[in-house]
Structure formats: C-alpha cells, structure tokens
Amino acid sequence: ETGVTQSPTHLIKTRGQQVTLRCSSQSGHNTVSWYQQALGQGPQFIFQYYREEENGRGNFPPRFSGLQFPNYSSELNVNALELDDSALYLCASSPPGTSPRDNEQFFGPGTRLTVL
C-alpha cells in the first residue's frame, strides 16, 4: 500500500505571502490531520478533516485553513505568513473507524516551510 505523501518537501516564502501544502492520504484512509512542528518541539494539532468537512481544530488562527477532496487528499493553506510559521508541517491519515487500528495515525515525511 502507498503511504502518506506530502509536497513540496521544502519551501521558502517571505513574510506576508500565502502558501499551500499538499497531502495524499494512505490508500483506504478517509481522515486527514495536519500538525505543525516547530524546531525542537513536538507536533501541534492544527485541524482534522473527515469526509471533506473540518472535524476539529487546534489553537491556530483562521489564516490557517484547509480542504479535503473526494479522494481524501488534503491541502493546508496559510495566509499572511509570519516568521513564526516557519516549521515542519506534518500530515497524517487514519483509516475508517471500523479498522482495528483505527486510532493509529500514519504520518507523511512533512514539508519544511521557512518564512524569511
């Protein structure tokens, strides 16, 4: 089975710009979560999408938004970039609830965003 993939791998933007990060979920997974990981910290939950709807959100401002598509892939959009948005952005997918491993999340390799 194909794992979770993310693009791009690295990205450099300047303050005030907008960015879109992409994630393809693992085959058969219908839930996608996004996390932000600052250097030296653990990942922090941004939001989760289930069946194309936002299904929970962490403590992030509205300039962080997302989409999930019918094939369960997802995008994370960040507007008006700030220097503190520099981080590794991780996408994770999880299978439908009937799976015996339904609580496990499978992470992609991440996109490293640098804001100058």
Add this chain to the structure above:
Amino acid sequence: SQQGEEDPQALSIQEGENATMNCSYKTSINNLQWYRQNSGRGLVHLILIRSNEREKHSGRLRVTLDTSKKSSSLLITASRAADTASYFCATEVSGGYNKLIFGAGTRLAVHP
C-alpha cells in the same frame, strides 16, 4: 498547549544498554501512542496502548501505562545505534475525535 511531558529531554547511552523514557499527561485519554522521528522528518508509529491496558510489547519495545498516575514509560531493550532518534508520546484525549496531543520529546543518542 502540550499535554504530554517526556522525561528525560535527552538521553545518551551505549549500544546494548536499555533506554527508558517517561511520559506524563494531564487529562483522561482514549489511548497513548509512542512515535519515533529521525532527523526532523516524518513520525513513525511505534506502539499504541489503550486506556484499559497496562502493558504492551512489540519486539524490543515495552510500554507501560498507569492511568492513575497519568504516566507511561517506553523501554527499548538492547539498544542499537539505529535507535538514535527523537521519541514522542502522544495522547488521544477522550472525546477528542482522533486528535493527538504530543509532548516535546526525548532525544535518544545510542553510541556504538
């Protein structure tokens, strides 16, 4: 805010030794998971322990969970240089729609 707190923040051992990492959390959980991360890249799932379980094994890994103390430990036995990585505990909180709350991690260095 981060619910989990790992201890120690950093651990340096020799190959063949055991490594123990601890995690504490604050609220009721559905399960607790341990992940490994190499060089700031993606997270690899190691083991999941549900709130009604007390101990779980997977290969050289042993995880314990004490819900009364809101704490967990990860033991890696007979460590290898390839185990060098950051280790994170993550809790799925009760009613938390599969959201994971991570601690800051333990950086493990295993020297040949």
